[in-house]
Amino acid sequence: MANLTPLHVVAGVVRNAQGDILLARRHVTKEQGDLWEFPGGKREQGEEPEQTLVREFQEEVDITIQRARPLIRIRHTYTYREVLLDVWSVEQFSGTAWGREGQSVEWCAPHLLRLRTFPAANYPIINAVLLPAIYIISTEPLKQNDPQFFYQLEKQIDNGLQLLQFRAGSLNDYEYCACAEKILTLCEPTKVQVLLHRTPQIVLSVGAHGVHLSQTALLNLKERPLKKPLWVASSCHTLADIQHAQSIGVDFLTLGAIRAPEPENSLGWFNFFTCTESAKIPVFAVGGLQYEDMSFAWAHGGQGIAGRQHLW
Numbered sequence: 258m259a260n261l262t263p264l265h266v267v268a269g270v271v272r273n274a275q276g277d278i279l280l281a282r283r284h285v286t287k288e289q290g291d292l293w294e295f296p297g298g299k300r301e302q303g304e305e306p307e308q309t310l311v312r313e314f315q316e317e318v319d320i321t322i323q324r325a326r327p328l329i330r331i332r333h334t335y336t337y338r339e340v341l342l343d344v345w346s347v348e349q350f351s352g353t354a355w356g357r358e359g360q361s362v363e364w365c366a367p368h369l370l371r372l373r374t375f376p377a378a379n380y381p382i383i384n385a386v387l388l389p390a391i392y393i394i395s396t397e398p399l400k401q402n403d404p405q406f407f408y409q410l411e412k413q414i415d416n417g418l419q420l421l422q423f424r425a426g427s428l429n430d431y432e433y434c435a436c437a438e439k440i441l442t443l444c445e446p447t448k449v450q451v452l453l454h455r456t457p458q459i460v461l462s463v464g465a466h467g468v469h470l471s472q473t474a475l476l477n478l479k480e481r482p483l484k485k486p487l488w489v490a491s492s493c494h495t496l497a498d499i500q501h502a503q504s505i506g507v508d509f510l511t512l513g514a515i516r517a518p519e520p521e522n523s524l525g526w527f528n529f530f531t532c533t534e535s536a537k538i539p540v541f542a543v544g545g546l547q548y549e550d551m552s553f554a555w556a557h558g559g560q561g562i563a564g565r566q567h568l569w
């Protein structure tokens with residue numbers, strides 16, 4: 258008879274000094290044999306997830322984990338069992354990785370991750386690994402050559418910007434494209450990913466890295482508007498939005514407002530957590546957030562925080 262309690266598996270994403278990620282190859286004789294995985298294993302009775310992570314890394318790859326934080330939790334139903342994959346990002350460790358159980362281990366460059374074959378549950382996890390914890394939404398430039406806007410952008414790039422959504426509702430398509438092209442040129446040297454809050458056609462015409470769909474645009478779509486590896490992200494406010502986003506293959510989303518200007522319209526962290534627990538893709542918390550809210554977002558199943566007011 259099928260076991261109805263999900264198997265709680267804790268796995269870890271470790272990066273070395275070059276930013277490469279540790280992968281292990283599952284033994285051919287195991288479930289999901291011969292596929293690549295993030296080291297980890299089943300939670301034992303009485304263990305906190307972090308204890309499982311530390312024990313499994315010691316047992317499997319001889320690495321001692323000193324500090325880790327939650328990355329993403331995904332429920333996946335295999336034919337043999339439902340699995341809860343509880344994935345952590347390892348922030349400090351010591352030791353040299355080797356396969357203590359005879360498995361191959363390898364450090365893989367992030368841009369090559371999508372070429373590896375993983376168990377089916379892992380594909381949304383790869384997106385969580387490739388995305389940063391902060392998704393910055395630009396303020397509106399006043400016109401296509403607003404010096405203050407580009408000064409602010411350069412400051413963001415110097416501060417380590419990785420993922421940007423360019424929003425400018427007041428610009429016409431021509432002005433928007435001119436501005437987007439300039440942003441892409443400034444972002445190119447540091448490989449900042451730029452998503453456009455505009456049509457997929459404009460994303461393709463200026464060569465941006467993806468599209469960010471409004472809730473309305475999302476609900477009007479019946480299929481993913483851009484092919485991978487371009488990003489498709491969307492704004493969501495309800496569980497129904499999230500389910501629609503997942504059904505058309507959206508890669509990640511923003512969910513909020515955690516703190517709306519009118520408190521009665523705020524989603525709050527508890528509702529955010531309920532949504533991330535059922536989501537199968539990375540979710541950024543949005544709405545009145547500051548850098549100090551990051552640990553709340555992580556603790557409630559978020560990829561991190563998105564916003565402009567306090568972050569841009």
Ligand SMILES: Nc1nc2c([nH]c(=O)n2[C@@H]2O[C@H](COP(=O)(O)OP(=O)(O)OP(=O)(O)O)[C@@H](O)[C@H]2O)c(=O)[nH]1
Binds near residue numbers: 268289376
């Ligand atoms: N460690 C790990 N397990 C994964 C990943 N993806 C994924 O679907 N799983 C699934 O999680 C389940 C349990 O993982 P595991 O076999 O590593 O458990 P374990 O280390 O305790 O193994 P053991 O039974 O040999 O002691 C398997 O069904 C496996 O397919 C992943 O990236 N890492």
Ligand SMILES: [Mg+2]
Binds near residue numbers: 296317
């Ligand atoms: Mg294991």
